[in-house]
Amino acid sequence: MNQGSLTQDSTDEEYETSISVNILETEVHPLQQLCSRIKFSLPPSNEYVTASDTYIHKLPFDILIEIFKYLPASDLLRNIPAVCQLWYNASHVPTLRTSLSLRSQIPSELILRAILSRPMLRVLRCLALQHAEYVLADAIKFCRMLTCLNIGFTALSERETVILAQNLPPTLLHLNVEGLRTIEINFISTLVLKCPKLEALNLSHCVSVCDSCIKIISEQLHNLCRLNLDGVQWITNTGILYLTDSEAIHTGKLTDIWLDGFELSNSGLNEFIIRLGNTTQRLLDFINTLYPECDYHRFLGIQQLWISFCDNIEDTTIMSIANLSNLTSLTLRNTQQVTPNALSSLFVCQTANNLNRKFILKYLEYLDLSEAPGVNDTVVLDMCSCCGNRLHTLILNWCWEITDIGINEIIHVCCCLHQLSLIGNSTIHGTALSDIPVKVPNLVILNLIKCGRISDNILETLAFKMPNLYVFDYFGERVGGGLNDVCHYDSSSVLVKVPICSCSL
Structure with missing residues (x-):
C-alpha cells in the first residue's frame, strides 16, 4: 500500500x-x-x-x-x-x-483525501504545493466553512486559478495567493463576487495584477482590512489612488497596506498619503464629536504602511507620512533621495516658540528604514525620543551614517526591543552592546551581519550572558550557537507582512 x-x-x-x-x-x-x-x-x-x-x-x-x-x-x-x-x-x-497544513511535496491524491476528510475545515495552509494541478481547485469546493486559505507560491494554471476562484466559499475572510503568476483580472473579478466578506488579501508578487484589479478590489471589498501589493511592480499612481476612494478606507476598516514603489512617482505617492491623512482626520473629528472622552482615536486610520523600493520618494512625501499619526508599523526601504531633516520630521517638530518639541509618530512599535543614506545619529536620537520606548522591532540595515552615538542611544532608550538589525554598518564598534542584558533584557535577535568593526569579545560575552539571544556575527553565524543557526535575512519581516489570520498559519 x-x-x-x-x-x-x-x-x-x-x-x-x-x-x-x-x-x-x-x-x-x-x-x-x-x-x-x-x-x-x-x-x-x-x-x-x-x-x-x-x-x-x-x-x-x-x-x-x-x-x-x-x-x-x-x-x-x-x-x-x-x-x-x-x-x-x-x-x-x-x-x-x-x-490543516500540507507539505509542499504531498501527492495530489493525498491532497484531496485530506480535504475531504475534514468537512468542517476552517484553516488551510499549503504553501508551494508541487502537485496541486487539477486537484486543489476542485477540492476547495468541499470546504464550505473555510475562513483562511494560504496557498502562496503554489503553481496553478490560468484555468485552475479561475476554477479556484469560482469554488471559494463566501465564508472566506483571509486569502494569501502570494507569488501566483496566474492571478489576473478574471480571478479578481470572480473573487470579489464569491467572497464579499474578505478582510485580508495578499497579492504580493502576483505579477499580473494591474490597476484595473485594484479598482475592482476598491469598489467591491468593503470589509477589507489588510491588502498586500508588495512586489506588484506594474501598479501605477492611478491604481493606488483607487484605494483612497474605497469604502474600506473611508470607514477606517483598511488599516494595513503594503506597496511596491518601483513604478510610483513621488507626486503620486504624496497624493496617496495626503488622501489617507485627510480621511483619517475626518474619522478622528467624527469620533471626537461623538465620544470626546474616548481614547479610541488611537486605533483609527492606517496602522501599518510598508513601501519597498522608495527610490523615487522625496522629502515632500516623507513629511506627508508624518500626518499618519496613528501608525504602529512603518517600513520605508531604499529612500535614496530623502534628507535627514525630512526623516526627523517623522518623529519630532518644533513648536511655534521653538522651546518645545512635539512628538509625531509616537505609537510606532515596528520601524524599518533600511538602505536610507539620510538616517544619521540625529535622526536616531529624534526617533528614540519620540517612540524609542515603544519599539519592539527596529531595522536599520545599510544605514552607514549611524555611529556609536546613535547605537548607544538605541540601547539605552529602546528598552522593549525584541529585534534589532544593523546589517552592513561598517563604522560602529558596538561598545554599548555590552549593556543589552540590563538595558534591553527582552531582546531576541541582534543581527550584525557585515558589521566588521565590532569585537568578537563583545559578542561572545553578550551571548554568554543571554543564552536565549540570537546574536548573528559578521558572517551571519550565531555567536555561541550550532552549525545550523544561520541567519535568514529579514525572515521576521517576511512573516509580519503576510496578512493571514493569526489563529494558525
Missing part, C-alpha cells in the same frame, strides 16, 4: 502522519459512520483505567470532545488516537479537525 505525508496543525509547527492513498473522491461520509466501520486492534476504552477515581472514559462523548479541543494538534494527531478505540473516534470528529 502506498504511503504519503500529510500534516495537520493549529500553529506554525507541522506534524506528520502516514495515510493510505486509497481515496473516496465522490462523497464525504460522516466521520462517525466511517469510524464505526473500521476494525482496529486497539484496547477497549476501559483497559487503561487503573484507578477507581478515574472517570474520564465515563464522560459523555460530547464532553470528551470539548476537553480535546484544548489539546495541542500534535497530541490529537499522534497520541490521542493510540489510547483506545473511543479516543480514536473522538480525535477524528470534524469539530477537532478544522485546521
Whole structure:
C-alpha cells in the first residue's frame, strides 16, 4: 500500500502522519459512520483505567470532545488516537479537525483525501504545493466553512486559478495567493463576487495584477482590512489612488497596506498619503464629536504602511507620512533621495516658540528604514525620543551614517526591543552592546551581519550572558550557537507582512 505525508496543525509547527492513498473522491461520509466501520486492534476504552477515581472514559462523548479541543494538534494527531478505540473516534470528529497544513511535496491524491476528510475545515495552509494541478481547485469546493486559505507560491494554471476562484466559499475572510503568476483580472473579478466578506488579501508578487484589479478590489471589498501589493511592480499612481476612494478606507476598516514603489512617482505617492491623512482626520473629528472622552482615536486610520523600493520618494512625501499619526508599523526601504531633516520630521517638530518639541509618530512599535543614506545619529536620537520606548522591532540595515552615538542611544532608550538589525554598518564598534542584558533584557535577535568593526569579545560575552539571544556575527553565524543557526535575512519581516489570520498559519 502506498504511503504519503500529510500534516495537520493549529500553529506554525507541522506534524506528520502516514495515510493510505486509497481515496473516496465522490462523497464525504460522516466521520462517525466511517469510524464505526473500521476494525482496529486497539484496547477497549476501559483497559487503561487503573484507578477507581478515574472517570474520564465515563464522560459523555460530547464532553470528551470539548476537553480535546484544548489539546495541542500534535497530541490529537499522534497520541490521542493510540489510547483506545473511543479516543480514536473522538480525535477524528470534524469539530477537532478544522485546521490543516500540507507539505509542499504531498501527492495530489493525498491532497484531496485530506480535504475531504475534514468537512468542517476552517484553516488551510499549503504553501508551494508541487502537485496541486487539477486537484486543489476542485477540492476547495468541499470546504464550505473555510475562513483562511494560504496557498502562496503554489503553481496553478490560468484555468485552475479561475476554477479556484469560482469554488471559494463566501465564508472566506483571509486569502494569501502570494507569488501566483496566474492571478489576473478574471480571478479578481470572480473573487470579489464569491467572497464579499474578505478582510485580508495578499497579492504580493502576483505579477499580473494591474490597476484595473485594484479598482475592482476598491469598489467591491468593503470589509477589507489588510491588502498586500508588495512586489506588484506594474501598479501605477492611478491604481493606488483607487484605494483612497474605497469604502474600506473611508470607514477606517483598511488599516494595513503594503506597496511596491518601483513604478510610483513621488507626486503620486504624496497624493496617496495626503488622501489617507485627510480621511483619517475626518474619522478622528467624527469620533471626537461623538465620544470626546474616548481614547479610541488611537486605533483609527492606517496602522501599518510598508513601501519597498522608495527610490523615487522625496522629502515632500516623507513629511506627508508624518500626518499618519496613528501608525504602529512603518517600513520605508531604499529612500535614496530623502534628507535627514525630512526623516526627523517623522518623529519630532518644533513648536511655534521653538522651546518645545512635539512628538509625531509616537505609537510606532515596528520601524524599518533600511538602505536610507539620510538616517544619521540625529535622526536616531529624534526617533528614540519620540517612540524609542515603544519599539519592539527596529531595522536599520545599510544605514552607514549611524555611529556609536546613535547605537548607544538605541540601547539605552529602546528598552522593549525584541529585534534589532544593523546589517552592513561598517563604522560602529558596538561598545554599548555590552549593556543589552540590563538595558534591553527582552531582546531576541541582534543581527550584525557585515558589521566588521565590532569585537568578537563583545559578542561572545553578550551571548554568554543571554543564552536565549540570537546574536548573528559578521558572517551571519550565531555567536555561541550550532552549525545550523544561520541567519535568514529579514525572515521576521517576511512573516509580519503576510496578512493571514493569526489563529494558525
